[in-house]
């Protein structure tokens with residue numbers, strides 16, 4: 373058995389492809405394309421790997437799955453069953469997290485927009501932390517917490533200092549003064565954590581390094597002003613698990629350790645999304661047209677596999693899996709726009725044949741989140757676990773996978 377796309381749950385032997393224990397031919401026989409497929413065991417393995425590496429290095433390590441990466445209830449249930457927490461940005465995600473069983477004290481809520489009803493539900497539910505992107509939100513949280521006789525833990529997102537980033541607080545004379553005043557006058561909040569999330573899909577270890585340095589320098593500024601922070605949250609940004617080796621993950625854990633060892637920090641937090649679910653998803657698609665100059669058109673496109681999702685897409689001709697994939701090919705989607713390009717000069721089979729099946733891997737994170745309402749039918753979504761197949765979304769029955 374040989375792994376496809378480095379994924380031990382997508383394997384081939386001779387011309388037979390297996391997804392976990394299910395032969396691809398069986399899926400082709402029973403389902404139309406495009407089909408979105410998720411591999412349960414891959415998610416479980418990714419979470420175990422991630423947790424083991426970070427728990428080996430840090431005594432007080434907690435991680436919070438970023439539901440925005442993939443908010444399908446069945447996927448969230450798998451993540452919850454592995455004992456990690458949840459990171460949510462709004463009411464629909466918070467309700468979902470509570471419904472699938474995440475314990476409120478392992479849910480962190482926050483984002484650039486904290487409407488009153490989100491604060492009410494978060495505080496009433498006794499979530500672990502609320503993340504603020506601006507200091508003016510602290511008063512709003514204090515008011516709601518006071519009403520519920522609660523002291524709410526708060527995490528401040530600091531500006532990541534990534535070029536052009538507008539998100540998060542920049543500490544200077546003025547903002548420190550405001551923060552000190554807030555801590556002094558509001559009795560129903562406790563500033564417990566600072567967070568910096570640099571960007572998604574960080575393939576360069578220097579990006580992690582920059583983020584860590586940024587958090588440490590903010591920590592120093594706060595300490596100088598006698599503002600004591602208990603926990604540091606380094607955000608997410610890890611590539612798909614098949615793309616990021618265990619060694620690199622260990623190295624990141626060690627960099628964090630050396631940089632924060634001198635500070636009296638209790639909890640080390642991370643908020644991965646893509647790493648947990650990215651390589652658990654794949655599309656089964658078909659070549660619907662072969663054009664000139666080695667262009668092929670698949671029956672998915674940017675409406676369901678969007679560039680914005682920044683997935684490490686890999687394309688395999690499942691109908692000719694044993695043929696060398698070494699001929700430059702351009703791959704387009706079916707949105708009637710010249711912009712709908714999935715890949716250019718991608719190494720693919722020499723013969724380009726209409727109706728060939730194509731597997732597109734690493735589509736488990738952000739594809740559904742950033743998908744749009746272009747008027748094509750949504751795909752069926754299935755979850756494979758060993759040799760069982762569960763239909764987790766049927767467009768005819770469920771109509772839409774959005775959460776509300």
Ligand SMILES: Cc1ncc(COP(=O)(O)O)c(C=O)c1O
Nearest residue numbers: 438569572608609643644645646
């Ligand atoms: C604050 C924050 N944390 C975590 C994440 C998850 O990122 P990733 O899926 O790249 O791990 C995001 C994604 O945008 C984010 O904005």
